[in-house]
Amino acid sequence: MSGEKKTGLIDAKRRQFLGDAARTACGCAVAATFLTVWQAQAKALPADAIRPPGALPEEEFLGACVRCGLCVRDCPFDTLKLAELGETGPATGTPYFTARDVPCEMCEDIPCVVACPTGALDHSLTNIDDANMGVAVLIDQENCLNFLGLRCDVCYRVCPLIDEAITLEVRPNLRTGSHAVFVPTVQADFCTGCGLCEKACVLPESAIKVLPQRIARAESAEHYRLGWEEKAKAGNALVPGVIDLPDRVPDATPFEPVFKPGKGRP
Amino acid sequence: MTSAHLDSVVCERPKHGWLRRNRFLLLRRGVQLFTLALFLAGPWAGLWIVKGTLTSSMTLGVLPLTDPFLMLQALVSGHWPELTGIIGVAIVVGSYAVFGGRIYCSWVCPMNVVTDSANWVHRMLGLKKGWQPKKQTRYWVMAMTLLVAAGTGSLAYELVNPVTMLHRGLVFGMGFAWASVVMVFLFDVFVSRHGWCGHLCPMGAVYGLLNIQSLLRVSAKNREACDDCMDCFEVCPENHVISPALRGKGDDTPLILNRDCTACGRCIDVCDLDVFSFTHRFDTQLIQPTSIEPIQHDPAPIKAMGGHK
Numbered sequence: 001m002s003g004e005k006k007t008g009l010i011d012a013k014r015r016q017f018l019g020d021a022a023r024t025a026c027g028c029a030v031a032a033t034f035l036t037v038w039q040a041q042a043k044a045l046p047a048d049a050i051r052p053p054g055a056l057p058e059e060e061f062l063g064a065c066v067r068c069g070l071c072v073r074d075c076p077f078d079t080l081k082l083a084e085l086g087e088t089g090p091a092t093g094t095p096y097f098t099a100r101d102v103p104c105e106m107c108e109d110i111p112c113v114v115a116c117p118t119g120a121l122d123h124s125l126t127n128i129d130d131a132n133m134g135v136a137v138l139i140d141q142e143n144c145l146n147f148l149g150l151r152c153d154v155c156y157r158v159c160p161l162i163d164e165a166i167t168l169e170v171r172p173n174l175r176t177g178s179h180a181v182f183v184p185t186v187q188a189d190f191c192t193g194c195g196l197c198e199k200a201c202v203l204p205e206s207a208i209k210v211l212p213q214r215i216a217r218a219e220s221a222e223h224y225r226l227g228w229e230e231k232a233k234a235g236n237a238l239v240p241g242v243i244d245l246p247d248r249v250p251d252a253t254p255f256e257p258v259f260k261p262g263k264g265r266p
Numbered sequence: 267m268t269s270a271h272l273d274s275v276v277c278e279r280p281k282h283g284w285l286r287r288n289r290f291l292l293l294r295r296g297v298q299l300f301t302l303a304l305f306l307a308g309p310w311a312g313l314w315i316v317k318g319t320l321t322s323s324m325t326l327g328v329l330p331l332t333d334p335f336l337m338l339q340a341l342v343s344g345h346w347p348e349l350t351g352i353i354g355v356a357i358v359v360g361s362y363a364v365f366g367g368r369i370y371c372s373w374v375c376p377m378n379v380v381t382d383s384a385n386w387v388h389r390m391l392g393l394k395k396g397w398q399p400k401k402q403t404r405y406w407v408m409a410m411t412l413l414v415a416a417g418t419g420s421l422a423y424e425l426v427n428p429v430t431m432l433h434r435g436l437v438f439g440m441g442f443a444w445a446s447v448v449m450v451f452l453f454d455v456f457v458s459r460h461g462w463c464g465h466l467c468p469m470g471a472v473y474g475l476l477n478i479q480s481l482l483r484v485s486a487k488n489r490e491a492c493d494d495c496m497d498c499f500e501v502c503p504e505n506h507v508i509s510p511a512l513r514g515k516g517d518d519t520p521l522i523l524n525r526d527c528t529a530c531g532r533c534i535d536v537c538d539l540d541v542f543s544f545t546h547r548f549d550t551q552l553i554q555p556t557s558i559e560p561i562q563h564d565p566a567p568i569k570a571m572g573g574h575k
Contacts (some may be wrong), residue, residue: 020400028410035414039422062420063343066336066351067430068322069438073308084441085431092425092441093434117322117332117351118340 042091045199047211049089049096050133052080053104055083064120067093071112071121077105080112090175097197099210104133104193106160131162134193136166136186136208136214143227144207149173149181155197155208156184165190184208188217268530269384279493282538288566290531297373298523303410303425305437308329320433322354335408339423343441359476367477371470372462372530377429383461384454385503395459399466401506401526408468428462429469456519464526471484472569477525481546484529486511486520488553491539498533508533521551 016138044059045051052071055061055179072080073093077225083089090096106128107155113121124132129166145152146168159166166184173179184197186208195210231237285292305323307313317324332347340347340529345516347355361499362370372378411423424430428446435443450462463470486492489512499505507524514520534542 024400024403028406032414033405033411035411035422036418037420037424038416038425039420041426043420047427059419060345063415064345064347066332066421067424067434068323068332068336068351069434070316070318070324073314073317082434082438084435084439084443085440085446091420092431092443115317115324117324117330117346117348117350117354118337119348120345123348165444170404172483232309 006162019246026031045212046088046191047215048098048101048209049083049101050104050210050212051090052095052097052112052121052191053106053110053128053131053133054116054121054123056120056122061120062091062094064118066118066120068117069093069095070117071095072113072213074111074115076107076111078102079104097195099198100206101199102254103195103199104131104192105191105196110118125163129190129192131192131194134195134196134210134212135188135191135194136197136210136217138186138208139211140207142183142204143203145202146182149179151182152202153182153184154200158196158200160194160196161190161192165192190245208229279495280538287535287538292426292534294373294530295379295440298379299378301374301431302376302436305433309437317432319437320376322351322437323377323432324350329357330360333430333469334476335469336421336424337411338414338419338472339544342412343419343421344416356374362481363476365475366480366482366529367475367525369482370473370527370530371467375429376433377447377450377467378450378463380432381454381460381503385460388455388459389453389500393456393459396456396541397458398446399458399461401465403465404468404471404474407466408471411468423468427469430465463501463528474525477527479547482529483532483545483547483549484511484522484531484542485528485545485549485551486514486541487543487545487551488539488541489514489520490553493539495538497536497538501532501536503528513520520552521545521547521550523547531568 039062041119043058051058051061052075056064062148067082069082070080079097080095083092083094083096084094108128110125110131113123113125116123138147138155139235153168156162156166156168166186168182169185171181171183173181193210197208198210199207201208201209227238227264304325308317309532315326319327320333321336322330323345330350331353336354337351337355341404375545399438405563414422426446427429428443428450431443432447435441435447454461454463458465486508492512498508502508504524504526507522509519510518510524511522529544531544
């Protein structure tokens with residue numbers, strides 16, 4: 001009798017325990033679902049939010065950054081800021097900067113990276129010229145003063161890697177027919193994404209902008225081979241006996257020179 | 267015990283002054299403010315003593331401190347930290363494990379001020395204790411946050427963690443983070459007494475785990491003097507920890523050894539009979555009653571009040 005009673009008590013206790021555990025587990029599962037969904041949405045880093053130098057790829061960065069703000073504190077130019085809850089920006093508490101507000105001045109000793117206790121900013125980055133925060137893209141050729149044939153050149157002049165990351169490419173000015181256009185041209189392999197050019201652009205809205213790699217860059221297909229490079233490598237044409245056909249120019253519209261330096265339109 | 271006897275006990279009962287009844291509370295507020303001031307001296311006055319936030323900081327350029335819960339999330343999400351981070355965690359874990367894990371909760375964490383205030387309002391309004399999750403719930407929440415971190419490879423909980431958000435907000439700029447703080451406050455006032463710090467917060471759970479063997483303890487040394495006024499149970503944010511020590515008989519340890527105890531000292535504050543005091547975990551001494559005839563405990567009124575909860 002007393003044995004039965006005891007067993008019943010244990011059963012009741014076990015039921016209670018299992019019930020409690022199941023309830024808590026369900027509550028946690030609901031919370032976990034919300035967190036996961038929220039997390040997935042928060043991953044969408046806006047294009048104008050640039051991570052500090054050395055930041056791991058975004059997916060890894062979000063698992064490594066403890067949102068402490070030490071990089072922000074050690075940035076001597078107050079470039080970096082922490083994302084605040086509610087602003088449409090990067091994940092809450094993570095560091096970023098907006099180039100048009102305050103660009104990265106590319107300190108030689110990279111104090112933000114040194115300060116990072118977790119390595120979310122990769123400590124193997126020791127030369128700031130190797131940083132890869134994004135790529136500048138001359139995004140609006142219609143309003144860029146250089147494209148209009150003027151000599152603004154500001155983005156080119158402020159570039160810390162002048163003549164490497166931004167070069168001026170001379171093109172004929174087809175509007176006047178006799179002048180040159182100096183096209184500011186970003187060399188993506190050299191550009192660190194510091195944003196000094198975006199900051200310096202004299203237009204009310206910058207014509208050159210730093211964008212994340214994923215938006216700014218294409219990727220060449222792995223199987224593509226550039227014939228001229230292959231030819232140079234091999235020292236001779238790879239397909240022998242290719243006949244060089246004469247250029248076929250339509251008779252009715254012969255090419256007229258549109259550009260005579262210093263002479264104006266013909 | 268006759269009613270005449272009870273009356274006489276009440277009449278003779280000492281009553282401490284306000285300062286004495288709030289000394290550890292005031293001291294804690296002082297420490298909390300001081301901690302915050304260390305972080306704010308830099309941005310506000312250019313005096314860089316501590317940089318960063320409570321999740322990870324650097325003091326005077328030499329002392330790194332990193333929160334173990336944050337680091338745990340980073341670890342399970344698949345990232346191995348830099349040496350400074352590891353040293354920082356080691357110092358924090360070591361210090362709290364030795365001195366008292368949940369000291370963090372009541373002496374450092376800025377959320378403590380919020381939930382203490384919430385509890386004060388809750389008591390003033392005379393509200394029922396409301397939803398009381400099981401004692402293990404915080405460990406479930408902790409496990410949940412770590413699972414989500416592992417599953418998503420990201421510190422997902424940090425998108426909603428009101429504790430880190432509050433401190434970061436105070437030091438770097440609040441944004442909309444005040445809303446999550448208000449939510450915690452309202453939750454503690456209207457939904458669940460001691461709900462956040464006492465039942466849910468996964469950071470507190472981690473510090474609780476560090477509290478298992480730590481030295482600093484509150485002891486109900488003078489438990490023979492207790493006259494069951496229940497003041498300590500009323501103010502204690504984790505009041506299940508008191509009973510074993512206070513109601514212990516004979517050789518039962520007077521030490522509050524439960525890992526949930528935050529060593530806030532509130533029980534020491536409010537006890538007019540000086541039952542409690544801070545001590546270390548090896549001090550199991552009891553103060554022998556000075557009166558020849560110790561006050562007899564009559565369990566009946568306690569039961570009538572709903573037991574020792």
